[in-house]
């Protein structure tokens with residue numbers, strides 16, 4: 431909110447001393463330097479806020495405004511200073527044309543501006559008054575503050591007003607220019623009083639701000655959204671009792687004003703522009719969606735890649751309010767839905783979009799940091815090879831493995847048959863040798879063939895019948911196993927069978943020895 435502190439009282443009662451301060455002692459510094467010190471101290475306590483301070487200094491003499499912060503330092507009389515005029519915009523807001531606004535980044539800079547203004551005020555003396563006490567001076571501190579990263583800006587201005595003396599014309603007993611000055615002073619103070627009276631009456635609709643330059647300038651800082659303080663300065667001398675009473679009555683009226691101040695919060699214009707631009711784009715998008723001129727041509731690889739990147743950013747964005755804006759293009763919207771659906775299912779996007787043909791090449795992409803390769807994916811492969819090459823390579827590998835498996839299965843089938851042949855041959859041989867001997871030998875030989883060479887039994891070869899279901903590693907393992915098992919078989923044509931034959935003859939010899947011993 432805005433604020434005003436103004437000093438009101440007759441000439442010589444201490445208004446300037448109160449507002450600006452005495453020049454000789456630090457302790458005599460007035461409200462302006464104390465306020466500046468306070469503001470900059472508060473700013474330094476809030477490093478999270480971006481604060482800016484600007485200063486303007488206006489002098490109003492005979493209802494005309496002058497810029498006391500003229501940087502040229504060439505003024506020798508008041509008329510040399512830039513003349514400030516009032517301008518009203520369409521909304522009824524008053525603007526001061528030609529009043530310079532100076533940034534102050536530190537207390538020292540702000541005090542230098544105060545010093546410059548006071549110097550100009552003293553140098554550019556009014557025509558008739560050496561003490562320059564016949565004018566009103568308004569020192570304004572403009573403060574804005576914004577939290578870092580926030581679009582909301584808080585603004586406020588504080589007017590520190592040193593009014594001209596409020597004594598009556600009749601008492602001063604002057605004529606000519608001095609009378610004119612006095613009339614202006616009295617008139618402007620009278621208008622100020624009218625405004626204050628109007629503000630203090632709650633039923634009053636119209637507040638007569640426009641009557642004088644001073645009330646126009648203070649328009650947004652006297653009534654409405656502001657805090658106003660008045661300092662009444664009174665002379666202690668008995669001869670000034672009437673003026674003192676008049677000052678106190680004025681103060682009483684001011685005290686009746688009740689303002690409800692609230693923070694002046696507004697959005698940063700730059701942020702506002704960006705938001706409005708976004709709104710316009712959104713409206714254009716909506717308009718385009720409802721109109722019939724939708725594009726039907728194929729999305730380019732670059733478009734798809736960009737879309738995938740946007741979706742990836744959208745998914746990775748920790749902000750739950752994040753928005754995915756793919757524009758008013760149904761092709762992109764459909765594609766985005768399809769990608770998101772697949773992503774929700776834990777898959778990367780399917781092969782083609784609604785608008786894309788079968789043979790359209792797809793770009794590589796990553797969703798949520800995951801990569802997946804496969805015949806169903808057009809996006810990427812683990813090896814980094816182009817998709818078609820990768821598929822060909824994998825198909826080649828599968829064929830190779832199939833061939834190996836077939837070879838192994840055939841080998842196993844052959845060996846199983848040989849083993850079975852060997853078993854039957856051994857049984858036949860045993861039968862032939864058994865005949866001349868006793869039945870007990872026959873039982874013993876049978877027992878040995880069944881238990882000692884159990885690897886030859888049908889059941890031990892059983893699992894080999896289902897080789898086609900086994901993995902390549904299992905097949906290799908079983909192949910070596912069956913090779914060992916088959917080594918007990920009998921065949922004159924291979925080494926496995928010959929070993930089997932040798933073993934059987936030994937058995938037979940042992941059997942014969944046992945029979946003989948028996």
Ligand SMILES: Nc1ncnc2c1ncn2[C@@H]1O[C@H](COP(=O)(O)OP(=O)(O)OP(=O)(O)O)[C@@H](O)[C@H]1O
Pocket residue numbers: 439440441442443444445446447448452561562563564593594595663
């Ligand atoms: N509280 C105070 N203590 C000491 N000296 C003061 C005090 N108030 C005012 N004075 C002195 O009185 C003199 C007049 O004061 P000042 O100029 O502030 O009056 P003024 O009301 O501003 O007068 P004008 O209307 O002419 O501008 C100055 O010399 C000032 O130093």
